[in-house]
Amino acid sequence: MSNQEEQKLVQKSIPGTMNREQRFAKVEHAENTGETLKRIAVYFGKERGTVCGMLAVVLLGTLCGIYAPSLQSKAIDIIAGERTGRLTQTLFLMLLVYLFYCISGLLQGLFSAKLSQSVVKRMREELFGKFVDLPVRYMDTHSHGDVMSRMTNDIENISTTVSQSLPSLFSGVLTIVGTMAIMLWYCWQLALLSLFTVLLTVAATKILSGRVRKFSRKRQMLLGQLNGTVEEMISGYTTVVAYNRQNITTENFCSTADSLTKAGIKTDIFSGVMGPVMNCIGNIGFVIIAAFGGYFSIHGLISVGIISAFIVYAKQFSRPINEIAQVYGQLQTAIAGAERVFVILDEKNEDGSGENATIGENASxxxxxxxxxxxxxxxxxxxxxxxxxxxxxxxxxxxxxxxxxxxxxxxxxxxxxxxxxxxxxxxxxxxxxxxxxxxxxxxxxxxxxxxxxxxxxxxxxxxxxxxxxxxxxxxxxxxxxxxxxxxxxxxxxxxxxxxxxxxxxxxxxxxxxxxxxxxxxxxxxxxxxxxxxxxxxxxxxxxxxxxxxxxxxxxxxxxxxxxxxxxxxxxxxxxxxxxxxxxxxxxxxxxxxxxxxxxxxxxxxx
CATH class of the missing domain: 3.40.50.300 (P-loop containing nucleotide triphosphate hydrolases)
Known part of the structure; x- marks a missing residue:
């Protein structure tokens, strides 16, 4: 069994382990990503309406998310007297934009779920139809657990990616491009200064996620060992007692449990530090924007409203970068799972050719x-x-x-x-x-x-x-x-x-x-x-x-x-x-x- 398959089985068998560590789990890579993506695209092509609907609401939500801080900036400038306009109309328009933003989020979830289940349903039907047509030789020479894993774990990974990762990927790319464009348009000097905190965020994420991935992998492995020890102890209890192995079994259990505790503490420390570090970097960014923004505002380069907009845009810019980094791993795992599914779909069916058998009552x-x-x-x-x-x-x-x-x-x-x-x-x-x-x-x-x-x-x-x-x-x-x-x-x-x-x-x-x-x-x-x-x-x-x-x-x-x-x-x-x-x-x-x-x-x- 490969390390990837072993980790999947461990995660599946231990409730409560697929939470924050799941984001940093070991990533599987497909051998032929391009060809696999083409075959996956065929399934999406059969759901064109749902795909177009999802892209439309993602685009609407992204545009609303980018446009809303600009309205906030305009409202502040009107209040500060730096810009003319009707405050009530601006606030009402901002309310509508945020309302559309919320609605697009709900519709995005709806379209993603529908697309995910439609694609997975089609894949499951094709895969199960393939199972019943495979030669007996195939089933005799392949692990039944591995074949079943392709129907369950691999297709479930594809489902999760379609429903969660793809919308995040589309939205993230559009948000990065749109946010950077509008920040450069407002004040290119302040936009470049804001990039400093973005680079800090990326560097901190890479370092900390590497530590979390390392120790969470070890934690998952040790959890599997601990689970196996307990299962063997329970199922083979009579044998353990008959050979007086209670003390040795307990020592082995405690040794594994100690290692698991250490790995768990390190995992929790690094994953727990992630939030405060990101907040700290974000606050540094706010200080930079406030300080330099105030300086630029005093010299008439930008208004106070633009400073407030920059604070929102800076946060909005770094968030999708982290999401895309996480989505990349999920996409690779999903593509690898799809490739495993396609391997079975490409197997030759049992030969059904021949003539109808005419066997009488007496068959020799x-x-x-x-x-x-x-x-x-x-x-x-x-x-x-x-x-x-x-x-x-x-x-x-x-x-x-x-x-x-x-x-x-x-x-x-x-x-x-x-x-x-x-x-x-x-x-x-x-x-x-x-x-x-x-x-x-x-x-x-x-x-x-x-x-x-x-x-x-x-x-x-x-x-x-x-x-x-x-x-x-x-x-x-x-x-x-x-x-x-x-x-x-x-x-x-x-x-x-x-x-x-x-x-x-x-x-x-x-x-x-x-x-x-x-x-x-x-x-x-x-x-x-x-x-x-x-x-x-x-x-x-x-x-x-x-x-x-x-x-x-x-x-x-x-x-x-x-x-x-x-x-x-x-x-x-x-x-x-x-x-x-x-x-x-x-x-x-x-x-x-x-x-x-x-x-x-x-x-x-x-």
Whole structure:
């Protein structure tokens, strides 16, 4: 995990840390900023109306902010008798300008929020649409946490930048240009003197923000370590106590806590000093303007009103400089996040080409001299040839890593083979559409996947138009009737936490019932009973036997007792078939299968 991603996770996991230190967090930089900005601009182009509206109100607000001090200067000069005019009219106009300034601020927030959510909504939809079309290989070779982070953290950074940073950037640039222009127009000498305090502000901000960034980074890292220590202590409390590690764990915690305290104090000191230093520099600026402004006023170069305007303009000029410095970091982080999102959007979709699969009631599967490797290097499957006759049950057994699950992945076309052929009824699966191929195959996995939805929706996952009669038949055949009776709302009971409110065995039975509802031509059971007790295993085996009747079935199992009745047992080792036959025939051979069976019979794990 990169330092940037680690810091994001730390910030996300610790409430209350994303406040003033967030401004000085480590900035991520995109590798190709120009190209990324062009792609982001496409999303803004689809929201032209909102963008134009936001720019219009930003421009209106900036002009009002620049014009208001001039009116204030005029009103003071009228009161001082240095200028002629109607004071009431000037004050009324100043009131209107400030009113428009406030309204533009409200409208700016409205347009920014709308633009932000519209752009992010479009990005999220495209990214999620991409997720469902990505090849299985991509998901298997990339960190799920990193992929999810792109959907959440990276897009959230873009949202924050669009809603907050962009308006500040536009407004800041316009304010700097407009304020400097009007200050030079009023009195160029006093304008140049005012720049001295601006330079002091920039220098102080750079020095202090560097210190805050350094110590806040350290603080975030230590907070993450402290959080991890506490989490490990709580989750592994029994182990800690069993090995008498309480004192050592406490010492480690206190050591980290001490370092965190020191880093926190330094962070708070430097970030706390920032405000007073800025105020001090601002007051120095006011003194300079008052002193030199008074001198220029005595000599008739400027009026008293212009001095008051300069005091406002000097403050107005330094504020956007600080904002732009902060916005720059946010923009870089957002652009880097957008680049990470675009990396996924540029990935190739799973190939959906091919012909519609025409698989009859009797589906036989043929593996013909199949070779495969995941990375193009070391072969995982070597010259594998096997025929699974229609309506028969074939079991694949072997040690972990022998290639059993890989064969299932190849049959489902989660991966494409390097050489050879896989056919269903002599029709090469490479010529079939993946979607059509998978409609005819159902899988029951070792780690059952259920969704946080009703039992009805989970059962109909493989066949949306299933009737109530089909659901009831599937439930009865898979021995789920007792489970259904105990659920408070029957089929409409919501399986919370992907089935966490029911047992592992019950989840397996529901998965078998789901496969029943799908009514596939080919069934695959991948270690479907490995995580349950012996009693539940018998119930699952009974359900499996009923669903496999008359269907072509491939069973992967470590527990050899579950596949004794198979029509054919295939023993695999390092991607090759080393033995095949019935249970009795393989025992008589006294080969690898015999060793596996004896090991399990003796009570040792394989």
């Amino acid at each position: 599967v043929h593996f013909k001299d199949v070779c495969f490797s995941y990375d193009g290097g070391k072969p995982v499957i070597q010259h594998f040839s096997l025929t699974v006759p229609a309506g028969k049950k074939v079991a694949l057994v072997g040690a972990t890593g022998s290639g059993k699950t890989t064969m299932v992945n190849l049959l489902m076309r989660f991966y494409d083979i390097d050489s050879g052929e896989i056919c269903i009824n002599e029709q090469n699966i490479k010529d079939m559409k993946r979607e059509e191929l998978r409609k005819n195959i159902a899988i029951v996995l070792q780690d059952t996947v259920l969704f946080s939805d009703t039992l009805r929706s989970n059962l109909k996952y493989g066949k949306e138009n299933a009737t109530e009669e089909e659901l009831e038949n599937a439930v009865a055949m898979s021995h789920c009737s007792d489970l259904l009776r105990h659920l408070p709302k029957g089929y409409d009971t919501v399986l919370t936490g992907a089935g966490s409110n029911i047992s592992q065995g019950q989840r397996q039975l529901i998965a078998i019932a789901r496969a029943f509802v799908a009514d596939p031509k080919i069934l695959i059971f991948d270690e479907a009973t490995s995580n349950v007790d012996t009693r539940t295993e018998k119930a699952i085996q009974t359900a499996m036997q009923k669903i496999m009747q008359g269907r072509t079935s491939i069973v992967i199992a470590h527990r050899l007792s579950t596949i004794r009745d198979s029509d054919l047992i295939v023993v695999m080792d390092h991607g090759k078939i080393i033995e095949s036959g019935t249970h009795e025939a393989l025992l008589e051979q006294k080969g690898k299968y015999y060793e596996l069976y004896r090991t399990q019979y003796s009570g040792f794990a394989t």
